[in-house]
Amino acid sequence: MPSIRAPASKKTATLLVAVKCRPLTEAERRRNRNIIQVIDDKNVVVLDPDLSKDYLDRIQNRTKEKRYCFDHVFGHACTNSDVYKGVRSTIAGVIQGLNATVFAYGSTGSGKTYTMVGTQNDPGLMVLSLNTIFELIKNDRSSDNFEVSCSYLEVYNEVIYDLLEKSSGHLELREDPEHGIVVAGLRSIKVQSADRILELLNLGNSRRKTESTEANATSSRSHAVLEINVKRKQKNQNRNQILRGKLALVDLAGSERASETNSGGQKLRDGANINRSLLALANCINALGKHQKKGLAYVPYRNSKLTRILKDGLSGNSQTVMIATISPADDQYHHTVNTLKYADRAKEIKTHVHKNIGIIDLHVADYQKMIDNLQVEVCRLRKELAEKESHVNVQSVEKNSDGEISWLNTLSQETSENVQERINLQKALFELEETNLRNRTELQHLDDAIIKDKDDAIALVLKSRRQLILDNIRDNEETGTVYRKVLESPLLVCFHIFVAPMNEY
Numbered sequence: 001m002p003s004i005r006a007p008a009s010k011k012t013a014t015l016l017v018a019v020k021c022r023p024l025t026e027a028e029r030r031r032n033r034n035i036i037q038v039i040d041d042k043n044v045v046v047l048d049p050d051l052s053k054d055y056l057d058r059i060q061n062r063t064k065e066k067r068y069c070f071d072h073v074f075g076h077a078c079t080n081s082d083v084y085k086g087v088r089s090t091i092a093g094v095i096q097g098l099n100a101t102v103f104a105y106g107s108t109g110s111g112k113t114y115t116m117v118g119t120q121n122d123p124g125l126m127v128l129s130l131n132t133i134f135e136l137i138k139n140d141r142s143s144d145n146f147e148v149s150c151s152y153l154e155v156y157n158e159v160i161y162d163l164l165e166k167s168s169g170h171l172e173l174r175e176d177p178e179h180g181i182v183v184a185g186l187r188s189i190k191v192q193s194a195d196r197i198l199e200l201l202n203l204g205n206s207r208r209k210t211e212s213t214e215a216n217a218t219s220s221r222s223h224a225v226l227e228i229n230v231k232r233k234q235k236n237q238n239r240n241q242i243l244r245g246k247l248a249l250v251d252l253a254g255s256e257r258a259s260e261t262n263s264g265g266q267k268l269r270d271g272a273n274i275n276r277s278l279l280a281l282a283n284c285i286n287a288l289g290k291h292q293k294k295g296l297a298y299v300p301y302r303n304s305k306l307t308r309i310l311k312d313g314l315s316g317n318s319q320t321v322m323i324a325t326i327s328p329a330d331d332q333y334h335h336t337v338n339t340l341k342y343a344d345r346a347k348e349i350k351t352h353v354h355k356n357i358g359i360i361d362l363h364v365a366d367y368q369k370m371i372d373n374l375q376v377e378v379c380r381l382r383k384e385l386a387e388k389e390s391h392v393n394v395q396s397v398e399k400n401s402d403g404e405i406s407w408l409n410t411l412s413q414e415t416s417e418n419v420q421e422r423i424n425l426q427k428a429l430f431e432l433e434e435t436n437l438r439n440r441t442e443l444q445h446l447d448d449a450i451i452k453d454k455d456d457a458i459a460l461v462l463k464s465r466r467q468l469i470l471d472n473i474r475d476n477e478e479t480g481t482v483y484r485k486v487l488e489s490p491l492l493v494c495f496h497i498f499v500a501p502m503n504e505y
């Protein structure tokens with residue numbers, strides 16, 4: 001398949017990893033020691049709470065401290081606004097057509113939901129990011145048009161639900177050749193203000209599955225993904241483009257050991273599924289971390305819905321931020337070290353960021369650029385031919401009084417025709433690709449309608465239309481392959497064939 005994205009330059013980005021240590025809760029303060037020391041805004045130390053090792057460590061001159069360095073470290077006194085200052089620049093790129101992902105990672109009760117959703121007095125990153133997006137749009141000096149839409153889903157027990165639908169059915173993931181992983185049938189609501197998204201966010205949160213567990217009174221039982229899409233129509237005369245930025249904000253479900261949460265039955269089953277996807281996420285982080293260090297490693301995205309949804313954020317087109325949340329309580333030592341270990345590995349992960357430039361307008365811009373290039377090429381060839389022609393003239397006057405050089409004119413004409421033909425072919429290829437893009441969009445709508453519509457007669461009509469579209473796509477692709485082959489053949493073939501005898505002349 002040809003790439004139909006804009007040939008915008010790709011930039012390799014490294015995952016930005018920040019650590020947020022929450023304060024001890026009232027109850028913890030009575031029975032726990034603080035084992036976290038935030039050294040400065042980048043370094044954190046975890047103390048081993050096992051005092052019995054103290055003596056051994058002292059005589060062997062060992063340190064019990066584990067020290068880690070990250071892009072940002074936030075101590076217990078920091079607010080969500082402080083954390084947000086470290087990630088704001090990533091969010092700002094969304095209105096310029098860039099993708100961004102922010103996810104909180106940590107054990108149950110470590111403060112993921114607090115960081116992402118927050119409270120009235122300390123709004124979380126979801127709320128703060130939304131405010132930034134609308135603020136940037138409001139203050140934008142260009143005459144561009146902006147359109148913002150949002151969707152909110154949860155993955156509960158390996159099933160995807162739409163949090164913006166009152167009684168959402170199970171939604172399926174689909175791999176779209178153009179848009180990557182998409183959730184079929186997920187509602188995307190157009191919004192005009194941050195307040196409206198906040199309303200939707202609160203509505204979604206009220207539908208989200210939470211449980212009271214031993215480890216956390218309001219433990220999230222599902223992974224939640226809030227996605228904000230910003231479509232920017234540029235009005236610049238020369239670059240009539242559409243930029244599409246996407247921001248995914250993810251609050252993961254709580255991971256815990258069954259023994260810790262005192263859970264059984266449904267809770268135990270939820271826990272097993274949550275742990276399965278978190279394990280898959282940890283394995284992906286591990287593999288991607290290795291990947292950068294040791295060459296290619298298999299990344300098990302397919303092991304859970306969560307990792308498939310997060311695939312772009314972990315290795316694709318996204319500027320990604322991981323907020324590792326930790327508890328300072330000594331009884332959370334193993335969880336804390338585990339979280340920091342994965343966060344440390346995540347520092348190695350690289351993504352490839354590029355602007356998403358709208359396809360229809362991309363074609364116009366791209367097409368213009370290609371014609372310009374070809375015209376430069378025609379001028380160059382004409383000049384080269386004129387030089388050869390005068391050279392041949394001189395030689396022919398000297399050596400051959402007949403001076404038969406009319407074939408040079410033929411060559412010049414043929415080269416021009418060849419270039420013109422290629423321009424036409426490229427035009428046709430763009431049109432084919434555009435038609436197929438429309439076909440695929442229709443295909444997706446049809447698929448959604450087929451799933452939803454229970455009426456057999458309607459389903460039959462939809463299915464036959466679907467088959468027609470599929471046939472069209474296949475035919476267009478075949479024609480496109482032929483066109484591309486011609487376009488990939490060297491432009492100057494005829495020129496070289498003629499140049500050889502000319503040099504020997």
Ligand SMILES: Nc1ncnc2c1ncn2[C@@H]1O[C@H](COP(=O)(O)OP(=O)(O)OP(=O)(O)O)[C@@H](O)[C@H]1O
Pocket residue numbers: 021022023025106107108109110111112113114115216218219220221252253254255325
């Ligand atoms: N920075 C903070 N300041 C004050 N309280 C916090 C902070 N972070 C977390 N808490 C409190 O700690 C408790 C657990 O936080 P939260 O529910 O965010 O954890 P979680 O990581 O989302 O857990 P789970 O994985 O079980 O959903 C809550 O009572 C929350 O209010």
Ligand SMILES: [Mg+2]
Pocket residue numbers: 112113114218219220251252253254
């Ligand atoms: Mg939570």
